[in-house]
Amino acid sequence: MKVSVVICSYSMDLYDNFCEAVDSILSQTYSDVELVIVIDGTRRLYERVRSEFGNRDDCLIHCNDENQGVSYSRTKGAELASGDVVAFIDDDAIAEPDWVAKLVEVYKSTDALAVGGRMVGNWVAGRPSFLPVEFNWLVGVTYPGFASAGEEVRNTFESNISFRRDVFLELGGFDTDFGPTADSYSHSEGAEIGTRLQATYGRGVVYAPEAVVQHTIFEHRTQLRWLLRRAFDQGVSKRQMETIATESTNEELGYLQYLFGERVPKRILSVGSRDAVKDIVQFLMVVVLTACVCAGYMYSVLIEMHRKVKKNCSLF
Numbered sequence: 001m002k003v004s005v006v007i008c009s010y011s012m013d014l015y016d017n018f019c020e021a022v023d024s025i026l027s028q029t030y031s032d033v034e035l036v037i038v039i040d041g042t043r044r045l046y047e048r049v050r051s052e053f054g055n056r057d058d059c060l061i062h063c064n065d066e067n068q069g070v071s072y073s074r075t076k077g078a079e080l081a082s083g084d085v086v087a088f089i090d091d092d093a094i095a096e097p098d099w100v101a102k103l104v105e106v107y108k109s110t111d112a113l114a115v116g117g118r119m120v121g122n123w124v125a126g127r128p129s130f131l132p133v134e135f136n137w138l139v140g141v142t143y144p145g146f147a148s149a150g151e152e153v154r155n156t157f158e159s160n161i162s163f164r165r166d167v168f169l170e171l172g173g174f175d176t177d178f179g180p181t182a183d184s185y186s187h188s189e190g191a192e193i194g195t196r197l198q199a200t201y202g203r204g205v206v207y208a209p210e211a212v213v214q215h216t217i218f219e220h221r222t223q224l225r226w227l228l229r230r231a232f233d234q235g236v237s238k239r240q241m242e243t244i245a246t247e248s249t250n251e252e253l254g255y256l257q258y259l260f261g262e263r264v265p266k267r268i269l270s271v272g273s274r275d276a277v278k279d280i281v282q283f284l285m286v287v288v289l290t291a292c293v294c295a296g297y298m299y300s301v302l303i304e305m306h307r308k309v310k311k312n313c314s315l316f
Contacts, residue, residue: 001107002032003100004083004165008073009091010040015048017216018091022053025089030100035059036077041067069181071189074158075173078165087162090140094122094214102211103162106150113203114163114194116156117211118142125219131227132282134263135289138230139222140215145258152204154251155194160213161205163197171196178240187237191251192244231289235296243304259286 005025009018025035035058039046046063053059062080064073078086087103089095099117106115121127121141136143140157147153155161158179163171171193179189198204220226238252267283 001085001104002034002083003030003085003087003104003162004034004036004078004081005087005089005095005100006036006038006074006077006081007089007091008038008040008070008077009045009049010042010067010073012042012045012048014091015045018049019052020094021089021091024095024097024099026056026058027097028095028100029098030104033058033100034081034083036081037061038073038077038080039063040069040073041065067181069176069179070158071174071176071179074179075176078163078168078173081165083165085162086165086168088158088160089213090159090215092216092218093119093159094216096212096214099160099211099213102208106206106208106211107164110150110206112164112206113167113201114161114197114205115208115211116153116161116205117207117213118146118209119157119160119213119215122214122216123222124217125222127217128222128224129278130224130281130285131222132267132286132289134259134286135227135231138227138234138289139217141217142209145262147207147209149207149209151207153194153207154198155190155205156207157213157215158190159215160211161190167197167201171200178237187234188241191241195241227289228292231292232296232299235293235298236300237296238293239297239300239304259290 007021007025022035022037025033037049037053037059039049039062041064043063050061054061060080062076064076074088085103085107087100103115103117106112119140119142121139133144140159174189175192178187178192194205264286267279267286270279
């Protein structure tokens with residue numbers, strides 16, 4: 001089984017991190033790996049990458065004519081790939097040496113159409129004491145209790161997800177209406193394609209927690225202001241997802257049930273058992289971050305209502 005790993009990048013600012021990501025793929029224990037690099041419209045970066053990695057037989061490099069965003073670039077990489085499986089990792093992440101091998105194990109032992117692994121944090125400035133683990137997902141890290149090994153979920157993080165290539169192409173790849181571009185930082189491209197996978201095939205992404213990718217958490221992503229904004233933006237994205245696929249909210253409802261039915265009661269009972277101040281702060285942050293997500297969701301709803309009213313008024 002040949003595996004094509006797609007890495008997309010567009011900024012020279014992340015070049016060192018990008019090289020770490022590339023090196024982690026080129027040093028995989030699994031032998032039959034093809035690396036597909038898609039540079040999203042940055043010619044200078046493309047020339048540098050081609051000079052450093054262009055002489056490798058196991059490496060294919062492509063440059064978009066202009067910035068198209070990560071969803072377009074990932075799909076382009078899958079189209080260029082030749083593997084039976086196409087896997088995706090971000091340019092600020094590092095795969096464990098056996099990452100591909102662990103993904104392949106699941107494909108070979110099951111009839112999985114898609115397999116995703118676990119994200120762990122590489123905290124550049126240390127993990128902030130106020131950030132509750134329940135909200136690891138804000139910084140691209142898998143939270144405790146996400147799923148059991150072998151369980152089918154809607155999606156894992158886009159930096160640790162894979163598909164049988166024919167299935168991915170049959171779905172049409174990632175939706176370019178979702179996912180970051182040079183000008184915007186929208187989200188939910190993984191959730192969107194996961195919803196289409198379930199709708200089309202009646203199957204989800206098989207969770208493989210032993211397939212591990214480290215996500216580099218830069219210092220600015222651990223600042224309170226950034227996390228609050230990120231939570232708000234996630235609420236906006238959740239509403240956008242809901243407008244195109246109402247069934248996608250099942251995952252969010254499941255998370256809220258996990259959060260307030262399991263994690264919050266445990267936090268209340270454990271307050272003061274170790275570090276009272278830290279426990280109280282983290283409990284408050286659970287409430288605040290949840291409120292930010294809800295605020296983003298409601299903001300998106302109000303914007304939609306305003307547009308509808310404006311459109312209706314223009315008819316008269």
